[in-house]
Amino acid sequence: MGTKGREIVGVNVEELLKLMNKAYADEWLAYYQYWVGAKVASGRMRGIVAKELEQHAEEELKHAGMLVERMIQLGGAPLLTPQDILKETNCGYDAPKDPCTKALLAQNIKGEQCAIATYKKLFDFVKGKDPITEKIILEILEDEVEHEEDLEAMLTDMKSPVA
Ligand code: FE
Ligand code: FE
Numbered sequence: 001m002g003t004k005g006r007e008i009v010g011v012n013v014e015e016l017l018k019l020m021n022k023a024y025a026d027e028w029l030a031y032y033q034y035w036v037g038a039k040v041a042s043g044r045m046r047g048i049v050a051k052e053l054e055q056h057a058e059e060e061l062k063h064a065g066m067l068v069e070r071m072i073q074l075g076g077a078p079l080l081t082p083q084d085i086l087k088e089t090n091c092g093y094d095a096p097k098d099p100c101t102k103a104l105l106a107q108n109i110k111g112e113q114c115a116i117a118t119y120k121k122l123f124d125f126v127k128g129k130d131p132i133t134e135k136i137i138l139e140i141l142e143d144e145v146e147h148e149e150d151l152e153a154m155l156t157d158m159k160s161p162v163a
């Protein structure tokens with residue numbers, strides 16, 4: 001990043017990069033959890049649920065890309081190994097061992113709730129101090145809120161007597 005671009009970042013960059021890399025780790029694990037969940041999904045509304053999980057997987061991968069581009073701009077580097085991803089994650093990884101759609105939805109809702117909490121924290125960290133990162137984090141946060149809502153709505157449909 002250029003001199004002036006660096007100058008306007010009013011937070012501790014090392015600390016910010018650490019938080020961003022932790023969110024980056026979460027995104028990769030969320031991506032894989034959704035991606036593999038879509039493959040193994042079985043039971044009620046399987047087709048619709050799998051399609052939604054696939055779409056969310058794509059969006060989590062996009063988030064990882066948004067984070068990494070900004071981290072590099074800030075002079076950082078992304079985590080380079082799956083071991084580091086597992087070490088640094090906030091939200092962890094819930095293996096979709098029960099492939100029934102209801103169980104998958106419940107697991108992924110939990111993941112989204114953790115993501116929302118993570119990005120709210122990151123947003124508060126940069127708010128008013130680093131407008132570029134703030135915008136990126138806000139965009140991701142908007143997506144995570146939408147993800148949670150989509151999954152909760154599906155789970156509600158599934159619980160209603162006629163779906
Ligand atoms: Fe995400
Ligand atoms: Fe999400």
Ligand code: MG
Pocket residue numbers: 052055056146147150
């Ligand atoms: Mg969706």
